[in-house]
Amino acid sequence: MSDVYITGIEMIAFGRYPHRTPASLGAEAVLGALDDAGITVHDVQTAYCGCVFQTMVGQKIFQQIGQTGIPIANVSNACATGATAVREAWMAVRTGDYDIALAVGVEQMTGMGMLGAARQASIPIEGLMGSTSMPATFAEAGREYAAKYGTSFAQFAKVSVKNHHHATMNPKAVLRKETPLEMVMEAEMIAYPNTKLMCSINVDGAAAVVLMSEKKVRELGLMDRAIRIRASALASDPWQQRNPQMPDINSATQIAAQRAYEMAGIEAKDLDLVELHDCFATAELLHYENLQLCGAGEANDMIDSGATALGGRIPVNVSGGLLSKGHPIGATGVANLYELSLHLRGQAGERQVEGARMGLAHVVGLGTCSAVHILEKA
Amino acid sequence: MTDTPASPPLPAASYIHLDGPEPRLSFLKCKSCGTMFLEPERLACARCGSREGFDAHEPKYEGTLHSYSIVHRSFPGTAVPFISAVVDIDDGPSLKGNLRGVPFDADRIDGAMRVRIVFDDALGRRDADGNAYISHFFEPLAAD
Numbered sequence: 001m002s003d004v005y006i007t008g009i010e011m012i013a014f015g016r017y018p019h020r021t022p023a024s025l026g027a028e029a030v031l032g033a034l035d036d037a038g039i040t041v042h043d044v045q046t047a048y049c050g051c052v053f054q055t056m057v058g059q060k061i062f063q064q065i066g067q068t069g070i071p072i073a074n075v076s077n078a079c080a081t082g083a084t085a086v087r088e089a090w091m092a093v094r095t096g097d098y099d100i101a102l103a104v105g106v107e108q109m110t111g112m113g114m115l116g117a118a119r120q121a122s123i124p125i126e127g128l129m130g131s132t133s134m135p136a137t138f139a140e141a142g143r144e145y146a147a148k149y150g151t152s153f154a155q156f157a158k159v160s161v162k163n164h165h166h167a168t169m170n171p172k173a174v175l176r177k178e179t180p181l182e183m184v185m186e187a188e189m190i191a192y193p194n195t196k197l198m199c200s201i202n203v204d205g206a207a208a209v210v211l212m213s214e215k216k217v218r219e220l221g222l223m224d225r226a227i228r229i230r231a232s233a234l235a236s237d238p239w240q241q242r243n244p245q246m247p248d249i250n251s252a253t254q255i256a257a258q259r260a261y262e263m264a265g266i267e268a269k270d271l272d273l274v275e276l277h278d279c280f281a282t283a284e285l286l287h288y289e290n291l292q293l294c295g296a297g298e299a300n301d302m303i304d305s306g307a308t309a310l311g312g313r314i315p316v317n318v319s320g321g322l323l324s325k326g327h328p329i330g331a332t333g334v335a336n337l338y339e340l341s342l343h344l345r346g347q348a349g350e351r352q353v354e355g356a357r358m359g360l361a362h363v364v365g366l367g368t369c370s371a372v373h374i375l376e377k378a
Numbered sequence: 379m380t381d382t383p384a385s386p387p388l389p390a391a392s393y394i395h396l397d398g399p400e401p402r403l404s405f406l407k408c409k410s411c412g413t414m415f416l417e418p419e420r421l422a423c424a425r426c427g428s429r430e431g432f433d434a435h436e437p438k439y440e441g442t443l444h445s446y447s448i449v450h451r452s453f454p455g456t457a458v459p460f461i462s463a464v465v466d467i468d469d470g471p472s473l474k475g476n477l478r479g480v481p482f483d484a485d486r487i488d489g490a491m492r493v494r495i496v497f498d499d500a501l502g503r504r505d506a507d508g509n510a511y512i513s514h515f516f517e518p519l520a521a522d
């Protein structure tokens with residue numbers, strides 16, 4: 001088993017690119033990651049591509065940048081797609097089979113709207129048997145937490161205030177404006193308690209990462225810029241009574257987090273920053289607890305006290321999160337590693353978490369899966 | 379005017395049965411661990427993995443609200459607002475459905491209210507062949 005390092009990583013600015021293809025967006029991210037690592041397409045020995053809405057995008061990317069005949073596999077795992085691609089590449093290097101592997105995640109979502117796809121039946125069941133829209137699904141997850149711990153509408157809304165504020169310092173985020181609490185709470189109500197400003201934005205985007213074995217990192221003299229992957233964990237949903245009537249976003253996250261902490265041999269208190277899956281504002285608070293950033297029922301205090309804001313005890317989503325950066329599904333799980341890498345290298349500019357040495361990235365996809373990665377400055 | 383007799387309504391979900399005087403619910407219940415499932419057939423139990431098979435099980439027609447959202451914007455063509463609810467059925471599984479007969483105001487909704495399960499026409503929705511459907515709905519028990 002080899003330790004695995006990130007030596008090159010790139011995320012393109014998320015936004016709307018209606019005249020481009022997923023392959024073109026992905027290729028831009030891959031070239032950036034290769035440049036960052038100081039290698040060429042000829043050095044890449046295997047590649048994994050995450051994309052949900054298009055097929056064979058990995059091959060199409062290499063058709064843009066150089067077809068070298070390497071093994072390429074495409075993966076799809078809902079919102080954990082990009083993270084799953086990274087994990088596959090990580091395994092390929094960790095086993096010793098490859099010294100240089102690439103993972104890329106990409107999605108083109110312009111025009112798809114934020115609600116998700118309606119489920120087909122002989123008659124439409126949306127609004128007949130409740131809602132399967134994403135805002136409602138995550139509202140129900142949040143209401144479950146609120147019923148237990150008294151979380152208020154305002155406390156959920158503060159997540160958007162915080163993450164949108166962080167995004168004002170991130171030139172690659174699609175939404176970069178301050179949204180005071182009243183603005184968030186008074187925005188169009190989509191599915192109570194999620195207003196429009198509490199829903200993530202479906203945009204186009206891509207991110208890519210170059211992984212190398214320890215031997216290769218030393219051979220190329222890249223250790224000074226390398227980031228060690230301390231843990232890569234993936235979990236599926238264990239049986240739960242209400243799932244899938246009420247998709248369970250908690251259990252898979254809890255399992256993936258526990259596996260990641262055990263693999264890394266660390267605890268949540270050792271982390272300097274976290275990028276977690278804030279697809280809706282209601283979700284973020286649940287994950288504070290799921291990722292062991294706080295004890296049971298303490299998420300309300302975490303958001304009220306500013307503990308998870310930049311400068312707080314454990315900054316969460318300093319990139320602006322999915323709520324402001326945007327959420328191109330296949331790219332999201334690679335993009336959060338990009339954000340961690342910037343901080344661990346001290347290159348995050350205005351939003352830099354001072355002295356960051358260890359970070360955690362989390363995604364959860366309905367269906368259900370969750371991936372957690374822990375990165376450390378090498 | 380032609381006088382073709384309307385064909386009888388169809389169940390809007392596979393666990394709704396219209397073979398008696400009143401609509402009824404029937405779920406699969408694992409012979410090994412008793413866990414209940416909504417789908418009409420399964421190869422094994424998702425909870426215990428048993429392949430012993432399943433019994434048909436009719437639950438009580440009451441339950442407890444577990445979570446909900448007041449939906450103000452949904453897929454195009456869907457009438458709003460409505461309340462999407464998850465209910466834990468007494469002696470049954472959890473079920474999603476519309477909660478009706480309560481105000482669209484979170485301050486006036488008891489998040490753990492007792493509900494009854496009722497059946498009604500599927501909001502006038504018809505399939506491509508013009509068939510009507512019967513769906514389940516949740517109503518507050520306290521409204522009596």
Ligand SMILES: [Zn+2]
Binds near residue numbers: 408412424426428
């Ligand atoms: Zn069983």
